[in-house]
Amino acid sequence: xxxxxxxxxxxxxxxxxxxxxxxxxxxxxxxxxxxxxxxxxxxxxxxxxxxxxxxxxxxxxxxxxxxxxxxxxxxxxxxxxxxxxxxxxxxxxxxxxxxxxxxxxxxxxxxxxxx
Amino acid sequence: xxxxxxxxxxxxxxxxxxxxxxxxxxxxxxxxxxxxxxxxxxxxxxxxxxxxxxxxxxxxxxxxxxxxxxxxxxxxxxxxxxxxxxxxxxxxxxxxxxxxxxxxxxxxxxxxxxxxx
Numbered sequence: 001x002x003x004x005x006x007x008x009x010x011x012x013x014x015x016x017x018x019x020x021x022x023x024x025x026x027x028x029x030x031x032x033x034x035x036x037x038x039x040x041x042x043x044x045x046x047x048x049x050x051x052x053x054x055x056x057x058x059x060x061x062x063x064x065x066x067x068x069x070x071x072x073x074x075x076x077x078x079x080x081x082x083x084x085x086x087x088x089x090x091x092x093x094x095x096x097x098x099x100x101x102x103x104x105x106x107x108x109x110x111x112x113x114x115x
Numbered sequence: 116x117x118x119x120x121x122x123x124x125x126x127x128x129x130x131x132x133x134x135x136x137x138x139x140x141x142x143x144x145x146x147x148x149x150x151x152x153x154x155x156x157x158x159x160x161x162x163x164x165x166x167x168x169x170x171x172x173x174x175x176x177x178x179x180x181x182x183x184x185x186x187x188x189x190x191x192x193x194x195x196x197x198x199x200x201x202x203x204x205x206x207x208x209x210x211x212x213x214x215x216x217x218x219x220x221x222x223x224x225x226x227x228x229x230x231x232x
Contacts (some may be wrong), residue, residue, distance in 0.1 A: 004158070042119075042225060048214070053214065055214070056217060058214075093158075099211050103149065104159075106151075106160070107158050
């Protein structure tokens, strides 16, 4: 079946511009996560959505970062006034349930380059 | 807070040789442990996971990992490496700590595996 879909696959933007990254989770998956993968570093948790509950935003690095999930499905990660240090691969993952027994299914990511 | 250490940034092995990738974790309770693999330009694919029970777990693509509580380790092994195994491997520890019961995975920095033919 279809996996997690992310768009665009690559995005180049100028410093100071806003960007939107999109994630289509696997159909029926209630949990959705955003992670950031910077060069030479591991994956950094950003934000988590579960159903209609308030999201866990504890990983967002600054108030320039925000995300929403409409209708419990598609999610958009928005970065305002982009900085060069925002350059990274942004990975979205979904899961059919909460808890450690339900592994994450990752998309191929969006590679963001801020010039 | 949980943390994961993968001490080897790069490893090179010959095709057909055995492989062991190291992972050490820090977590206050019984950990939920995972190994993921990432090929270039791809997302992460789950290789295997450990929650409880038998400490030797089998995964896809012929991989296995052994949980050793006394050493806080969860090393990944494969008896005979294939050229297609060249990729980046990430160890992760999970904890149900997010609002709404979500599973927050903390990843290591990864080990890049190169396979020589």
